[in-house]
Amino acid sequence: MAPTFAQLTTMHVGGPTGEFAVAESTEQLLDLLRTAEDRSLPILVIAGGSNLVVGDCGWDGLTLKVASRGIEISGTTVRADAGVDWDQLVRLTLEQGLGGFEQLSGIPGSVGGTPIQNVGAFGALTSDVLQSVTVYNRDSRLVEEWPVSRCGFGSHRQSVFKHSRRYVVLSVTYALRETTQSNPLAFESLCGRLGIEPRQTAPTADVRQAVLELRRSKGSIYDEDDHDTWGTGSFFINPVVRQVPAAAAQAPSYPDSLGIKLPAGWLIHQAGFPPGYGADFGRGSVRLSSKHALAVSNRGDATTAEVMAFARHIRDGVEEVFGIRLGPECDMINCSFDDPQQPSPQQPDPQPRSRTTV
Numbered sequence: 001m002a003p004t005f006a007q008l009t010t011m012h013v014g015g016p017t018g019e020f021a022v023a024e025s026t027e028q029l030l031d032l033l034r035t036a037e038d039r040s041l042p043i044l045v046i047a048g049g050s051n052l053v054v055g056d057c058g059w060d061g062l063t064l065k066v067a068s069r070g071i072e073i074s075g076t077t078v079r080a081d082a083g084v085d086w087d088q089l090v091r092l093t094l095e096q097g098l099g100g101f102e103q104l105s106g107i108p109g110s111v112g113g114t115p116i117q118n119v120g121a122f123g124a125l126t127s128d129v130l131q132s133v134t135v136y137n138r139d140s141r142l143v144e145e146w147p148v149s150r151c152g153f154g155s156h157r158q159s160v161f162k163h164s165r166r167y168v169v170l171s172v173t174y175a176l177r178e179t180t181q182s183n184p185l186a187f188e189s190l191c192g193r194l195g196i197e198p199r200q201t202a203p204t205a206d207v208r209q210a211v212l213e214l215r216r217s218k219g220s221i222y223d224e225d226d227h228d229t230w231g232t233g234s235f236f237i238n239p240v241v242r243q244v245p246a247a248a249a250q251a252p253s254y255p256d257s258l259g260i261k262l263p264a265g266w267l268i269h270q271a272g273f274p275p276g277y278g279a280d281f282g283r284g285s286v287r288l289s290s291k292h293a294l295a296v297s298n299r300g301d302a303t304t305a306e307v308m309a310f311a312r313h314i315r316d317g318v319e320e321v322f323g324i325r326l327g328p329e330c331d332m333i334n335c336s337f338d339d340p341q342q343p344s345p346q347q348p349d350p351q352p353r354s355r356t357t358v
Helices: 025-039 086-095 112-116 187-195 204-217 263-269 302-321
Strands: 017-023 043-046 052-053 060-066 071-076 076-079 130-137 142-147 169-177 254-256 258-259 286-290 296-298 330-334 352-358
Touching: 017 025, 025 130, 052 302, 060 112, 071 086, 071 204, 071 254, 076 086, 112 130, 112 169, 142 330, 187 204, 258 286, 263 302, 286 302
Parallel strands: 017 060, 043 060, 043 352, 052 330
Antiparallel strands: 071 076, 076 169, 130 142, 130 169, 254 258, 286 296
16 A cells, blocks of 8 residues: 555655655666656655655655665765665765764755755755756756756755756765864854864764754654654745844844845744744644744644644744744645645645655
């Protein structure tokens, strides 16, 4: 029996898959993609399901799970298949004496998701160490290798791959450093955990351990036994504004290529939604994480409709206080903040030709 999206995602919500297949190699992934295209079948490509929310109606097409596992290390160049578990790769490269990934430790998901989201944490970004991305172009049906300059990085968490129907990431190549010492570190929380001053360095193994401890303290490392982690990590994307509204003048702010970036977690908390908020909302089945106001969590038996209704409640509350409208950082299929009542499986929403997520 095909799994449901509640079984395939870390938020544990979502309805049935139509057809379901697992690609255990890049060659098998390409074969399954081309076969589905020959049948004009809508395709949803997933891996770890850590950044995905699917409607209660599910997806009436082919759900293709990427489980490719190839890793090649040549000197300081690392190539990994899209299906490789991200933190497995971080741990392996550090064991091989290669630095560059340590600040990205503990992030859930797969290698294929790193260029899509331009994954980042504690001052480090995927684009800092990315060398190239190998993609399947669904329009030309050809495999292409892209340099960093073609990926469209720039504003917070953006790339040409994000929410794209055209490209499927097959593998990613990174350029690391032969070192056991980190780059200069800037985040105060990380420096404090390491006992160093900002702009100092630390052993990469120590940085990884400190990052993992900080992420666990915020419920940001997925644990099946901990409902605080039944989510997508940062559910709302940090908003980028041209001008900070007067009501948000006290918010921390950071420069961005499109303006000024504000932390969504700060806005949510200051709007009256502290960590753990939601026990009195609906059935209490969806709440903010008790450790982190930016994470929306399924307390065990939530539906996608309930997640959307709760997210809309938070979004509208922040907008009322600050005049800033939050949007999702996660990929949402057949659901939206503004339509929490999901269609039935017999009458699914109109679907794009394909979607790619992590």
